Amino acid sequence: MLAILRNRTYRHLFAAQVIALLGTGLMTVALGLLAYDLAGADAGAVLGTALAIKMVAYVGLAPVAQAFTDRLPRRPLLVGLDLIRGAVALGLPFVSEIWQIYLLIFVLQAASAAFTPTFQATIPDILPDENDYTRALSLSRLAYDLESLVSPMLAAALLSIISFHSLFAGTVVGFLVSAALVLSVRLPGPQVGPQSGPRRGVWDRTTRGMRIYLATPRLRGLLAINLAVAAAGSMVIVNTVVLVKAGFGLAEPQVALALAAFGAGSMIAALALPSVLDRLSDRPVMLAGAAVLVIGTAAGVAAMGSYAALLALWLVLGLGYSTAQTPSGRLLRRSAHAPDRPAVFAAQFALSHACWLICYPLAGYLGATAGMGPAFMAMSLIGAAGLGLAWRLWPQGDPDDIGHDHAGLPAGHPHLVAHGANGRHHHPLVIDDLHRQWPVWRAS
Template sequence: MMGFGKKSSGQAKSGLLQNRAYLALLSAQLVSNIGDWLYLLALLTMVGLKWQATPWEITMVSLFMVLPVLLGGPLAGMLADRVERKKLMVISDLVRFVVLIGFVFVTSIWQVYVLLIAKGVMDVVFSPAKNGKIKEIVPHDQLDQAVSYSAIIEQGTKIIGPALGGMLTAAFSVTVCFVVDAGTFLVSAFLLSKVPGKLRDVAERLKTADGGAGDAAAAATRKQGFWTEMAAGAKIIGGIPLLALGTLILCASLLVLQIADSQAVVLFREIPGVSDDLLGWCITFSGIGTLTAAWFTQRIRISPLFKMGIGGTLVGLVFAAAGFIVSHLPLTDGVMALMLTLFAFAGLGAGMTFIPFQVLLQQRTPEAVTGRVFGTVSSLTSTATLIGPLFGGSLVTAFGPEPAFILSGCLMASIGFVLLMFAPAIMKRDRMAAEPAMGA
């Protein structure tokens, strides 16, 4: 393990890229993220375009994808803090391999729902374990870079995955995408086997965890009962004003975005003469935008709330513009190019909204409760992701996808604008709350 002393930016980057445990974790993420985009594109193509699912059936697909996270986030987070995280990740990958093979044999929508729940359960086990492992193997002063590199991998695969999925679907079928994605989980499990196991016990990790008041809360949870441990993540978040407000803003953003985003495939069906691969290309361009955001957010030295406000305003304006274009303009090469550009800006705005929050969460969370904090955040954001599609399905069924996109975009832009207005006051309150802890 590398030391936790202060380093220059160049030294930090160099040291992080020499961290073999982190590189193994990043390599596993690279492989599985490529597979995940193959899977998502194949699922949307199969259900939305080939099976011509109704708006409510597409809404149910979105709901079953997030339902396990909603119900199991805190429990999975507690598990990630009490069981060896590497073991949880490897088991999750192996089970997901079996689940993805199951998609090859589905013939009706209810079978898709069952498999989505099974995959979601393993996703919710994997995520807090991975986030906890990052904090376990990466020094605190390199967490910003570590989270940014992870985001770059995630968004880079968003560019490669849909393009590869489109080629595989065109040359073969969606079945091949599911099989390839299943294989990526096997490769990921092998790479994760190279990550070291628990490096330090909980007591030692508590000594080096940052956050002042958070340390006391983290230490106290060790002596509490099951339900108190389950609530530890919420207590940590509630005790840090910046985290509490950031989580609230993130949940509100996801709720209003999902009103439209969950119905994107329906919006594309409204475009006369649209090709099957336009959705994949739009996803690719949004990945380019978010990849740019991952690079950009490292280089602008403003508060995370300002970044989130700028990103939210941008993605909201783009969503509203997309709904307007589909409802008022005929499909031409120029309009297709404009849609691709809009999705690139949507990705940029989404990245500036979500990546700074992820960095903030890693930096301000005590390591011993990282799993529970991330599990709690996942559960809260999944609640928003669950409610949003319900509104979206109702709006699209009653009025069509274009008004849903315009409404969602206007609400998101409003959230971003309000955040920009109040960010200075929020940051001041957070500094005032942190001063007593630092003095103690």
């Protein structure tokens, strides 16, 4: 897996991702503690609302930002967005009112809504080989797990000598170092010229990724899996601080340790996935991960009895979380031509976070009003609905070489000539200007 780090450009980008996420992880711990400091036992509801605002920024702005930035030079764009995020994080230690948390989180995540899809869409251009890209996805998943594992451990150590307000400084440093590392390499530019297709209007560019995504069966299945992931993940992210501090009467370091257990499970799965995906296709692996999340969330009712049981459950949920999510980049890459990849990654970013937008406030509200037991059961049922939809929407075998024809194309059209037929023909298919709908396919 580590062999791909010989690629200097990818190595620097991966380091930038790791360092920025370490800083973001410190912010996640500090934000939870800040919410508890301001709201006490209602911290879950406050944090759930803050994270819902984050999701609103992601869902509403990611496709629009991509439409306006898809032809801008990637390196200055990513550096500028890192600097904006660092500047906003600088203001978080001075928050004294709950509404200030909401405002700063929106501005910070608006910049992330433009940064993350652009960053993700750059990696397949740097690593065009499928095996290299699969390993890059696992390394990327490990980087995200550092936010859940190393950051809480680092936060626990720092909290013994400093106040949690000082943890926000780590977020600022992370964004600044990330910007410096991106600046140190040359990135492939956005697709322009003959290979990029016609120049499109803003509305077309804004909606193109969504249209490709929602017309592709495997990506509709991915959206349903995103719902199962969000249902389980929201219980961990929103309610850990309440379960540990209000439920078990423990201190801040134990909050960090619980989040680290979740990250450890996710990291174990990410390390194992490259070899698993060499032998199995994406569909059964991702469905199995979603099933673990559904069962594990239901088991949360039993885990409320002891802190040790909670740690074990969070570890299992981390395993399912990474297994269900990590291969998603492979699906997105297979499902779009290179010029359309940024739009499709932006659609995944927005639609997956729409699922979190539903689940974050629901997990916080149910935990605060109905209790943690009903919250666990409700989120498990939502996850089960997502798993069932994914099973239904994503065909077994995941075919993309499907017989189809083009009734509106004239005989002799270059596409028909290229595939050796003026009528029905086969080729690996993605949604584009010539294929606006997925052909009907039935297993033989």
